[in-house]
Amino acid sequence: MYISRTPLNTARPETxxxxxxxxxxxxxxxxxxxPDACRKSDEGRILWRVDSSAGPTHETWLYVVSPDRPDFSHIAESCGWSASGSGETKDYTPVLDRIKSGQKWRFRLKANPARKVLADEGRTPNSKVVGTIQGHVTMEQQADWLLRRAEEHGFRVCATPEGYDQLVLSQRHKERFERDGRRVTLVTAVYDGVLEVSDSYLLRHTLCFGMGRAKGFGCGLLTISPLG
Structure with missing residues (x-):
């Protein structure tokens, strides 16, 4: 597996x-x-996320995790800076091999916090239909979405359910775009915080295969970094 990033120049129209x-x-x-590269393998799948910093530099980066090494030259040519090259790619194995139960890491996740409607919730024009996917829209719902699923993905969020002390939600949006002539709406949120590894195998799987829905549209990529 590889983890890569390439800078995006937001002053360019194509970006x-x-x-x-x-x-x-x-x-x-x-x-x-x-065309013959692995989109998904026994090791993992292609995941991506766009990160934008809120600092004075306003940097924007495209992060990708993938079974094969990517070539971002086409993105760098139309969306980057000529002096910055096409970003960097590293072998993900050393990071994955370091993960042990009980460790704590900082994490970031962009997700599509959603649920499938399992019961008829009324017959008004605005009622929810059984089987449809509904995005969670409140901050409490979105935080609860992560806290409820963390353990099955190999970690615990270091936060209190009452205050989510170390869990920060930002960039909470409804993203709308066209796909094959259809209007698509995704509820998304970025989660930052500290996690404790509860199952190293499950967490490694999550880092390589993602978490939640809409993985093809920039959601689901969980990344970790050392505390400090």
């Missing part, structure tokens, strides 16, 4: 065009790999 549509960005990420 803003890609950022406005997860569907277009998905295509750009797919084109970083040859």
């Amino acid at each position: 803003m065009r890609l950022l406005a549509s997860p569907y277009r960005m998905h295509a750009a990420v797919e084109n970083a790999f040859p």
